[in-house]
Amino acid sequence: MTAPLVRVDDLRVSFGGHGADVVDGVSFTIAPGECLALVGESGSGKSVTARTLVGLTGHGARVRAAALQFDGRDVSRHTERHWRGIRGAQVGFVLQDALSSLDALRPVGREIAEPLALHTTLTKAARREKVLELLRAVGVPEPELRAQQYPHQLSGGLRQRALIASAIACGPRLLIADEPTTALDATVQAQILELLGGLKRGDAGMLVVSHDLSVVARLADRVAVLRDGRIVEHGPTRQVLQDPQHEYTKALLAAVPATHAKGTRLSSAPAAVIRATPREFDRSTPIVAAEGLVKTYAGPDRTHRTVVREVSFAVHPGETLGIVGESGSGKTTTARLILGLERADGGHVSVRGRRWDSLSPADKRAERRRLQIVYQDPLSSFDPRYTVGRVLGEAVAVTGLRAAQRRDRAVELLEQVSLGAEHLKRRPLELSGGQRQRVAIARALAPEPELIVCDEPVSALDVSVQAQILDLLADLQERLGVAYLFISHDLGVIHHVSDRVLVMKDGEVVESGDVRQIFTAPAHPYTRTLLSAVLTPAPLPAG
Amino acid sequence: MRQLKRIATRFAAGVGVLWGAATLSFAALHVTAGDAALATVAGDGANPTQAVLDRVRADYGLDQPLWQQYLGYLGRLLQGDLGESYQQRVPVATAIGEQLGETVQLALSAALVAVVLAVGTAVLTARRRPWIRSAASGTELVLTSFPTFVLGLVLLIVFSFQAGWFPVSGNDGPAALVLPTFTLALPIAATLSQVLRTELEEVLEQPFILTARSRGMRDAGVRLRHALRHALIQIVTMSGFVIGGLLGGAVITETLFVRRGVGQLMLTATTSKDIPLVLGVVLFAAAVYVVVNLVVDIVYGLIDPRVVTA
Known part of the structure; x- marks a missing residue:
């Protein structure tokens, strides 16, 4: 050996x-x-x-x-x-997220040339040649152009390739x-x-x-x-x-949502099935319905970028609609349109049969309370100086509850997300990522909403914590009958939580339907590409 | 295209700032106590007749209602006429122009010293052992909180009276420039250095710094080639503060070291209520401020490519 x-x-x-x-x-x-x-x-x-x-x-x-x-x-x-x-x-070293791991103020070519300048006697011209060679080796097209560009001008994939090129520049062992x-x-x-x-x-x-x-x-x-x-x-x-x-290894493997469809628990190993049959929903009046939504933003030099085009869907009481797509596919903008946080350039959104743009400001506020949102990073959606008690108190106060009852309601909300009254005095920074997300969910539950928009709610969490939060969301849906509009780039998570799925690409819905149908018989080529890119630690169970 | 539009907007804002400066100082001068006519004729001790005073007032338009004086002043200003000094009987532009060279020399050398000191200290002390950092930031705190004239006096006593290295006052030669330069530069350097160190420490925590270190770059290289440029953006942003410090400090420094210059001119003009001259200097200061900020805006794009394309 x-x-x-x-x-x-x-x-x-x-x-x-x-x-x-x-x-x-x-x-x-x-x-x-x-x-x-x-x-x-x-x-x-x-x-x-x-x-x-x-x-x-x-x-x-x-x-x-x-x-x-x-x-x-x-x-x-x-x-x-x-x-x-x-x-x-x-030894070459490649870090996560090349946007912050490459110097933003220098062209990537100079970054890649840096180890060469430090460890070799190559001339400047020879280094430039070598940089182009490295960029080609890591599969970057148009290396002459890319070498002169700054990290923010490259896509995430190209940036990561550039970072890898700089790590292997000197041929490390x-x-x-x-x-x-x-x-x-x-x-x-x-x-x-x-x-x-x-x-x-x-x-x-x-x-x-x-x-x-x-x-x-x-x-x-x-x-x-x-x-x-x-x-x-x-x-x-x-x-x-x-x-x-x-x-622990078993628990880690079980917590990966990709292999377990809706109705199974992730946070206990082995994954337990809590409900086997697909659920039935009352489809008479949707909570929200989108009709031909279009949203464009003005880009530089008077060009227009259409980020959402002709998107239509409906969410019914108690169901989960998953929206899956890669970054820039228009998922989050769609959610903002649904919540009335942005005005659509075309099409319209109806809330329980009434169109957003026909509502008076007072009605809008009332309706908005029934629609809540949970973000990816709760830390930035909390005021860091507020205690959990104050965060929840504020959310409860909006519902018109008398001051004396607010604390009790806040404790009740915490209990719903499996946190205790002792957390009332904590500040966001004193909580773990999972606890913070629980508080964010508790806050969303305060006005007893019919729909919660979850925008990448578990993407920043460790896989075992992610499993707990997904289980919590499933439990809450079972108990309170709340509907979710669940946005994620993670097909595994979407597969696990959704009843129906929309697949978005470049602002368009390329495929939609029942979760089983999408995952077992995808019709659109893009959906197939996405599915084939899903990495599973173990083979998917048949059926 | 967008870049041009951005600069045009800033330019318009700059004109607004100038107008505001002219108006505010005009108002301030007319509200404060003292008789400009009296001051013009002879200063506080003299006792001119009422007839003489009336004639002076009529000559300078001081007998008109305030709003007429203000409009007349703005009108002349638009034609580029800053008026004539009551005391020196020369156009204000000429009076400032004569003194400008000395002050520019002082301000530039002080700015240079301040930036070099600040960058040097910050680069050397950022993310070092606790005692080094506290020694540096302690010194900086003392320097920023010291009144400029006390600092100047201390420098005078030590390096001029005791050591005899530099002349006590005057405008003659480079040696006479040293103490005023440091008097003006040290407080500015201290503030800049504090800001720069905080910024550097934040930058040095970034992943790209770890990447640079993982390539085998030495610490000095990491600090100078990667971190410093990021931190300098903050210093460029603070150049407005630097200009303010230099202009304000110049008044005190020039008085203390008995140097000719715009600061000295400003002081005498204020005490003798020489309204056109004071307004002229204020406008001049505001103009410098506006121009520097405009330049800074353009420089941003050169340091940080993200500003232009983002």
């Missing part, structure tokens, strides 16, 4: 003077040509471990290890100077990719994974860090599952994903 490229033995990392170990005895090896995946949820220590391999653990970090070797040499006592010789030259596809749309994500998979050939090693098991399934030869700084399960990818031994 060849000597491993990376050997880590009993790695421990803590921050601050007396901080607990964020990484608590992690050991692994990476052989040349092998790809190891570190999988875990936020706070599991996976990113810290990856950064330690290039000596960039962070400010005030205390790193101890029985062995920390790269290419057979001990790097645990490396000084900053030694590390600089390794970083970029022998090890490529570390920290959540390389997390910020990307499904089809783009699949392309980037293909690119990374192609880079795997040869004897360079790869370390992929991700919270997403499906990403791992595509790339990794071996998987290490991290929880609270420890590796709880470690083995060949196929074995870990198909025959997980540890409870």
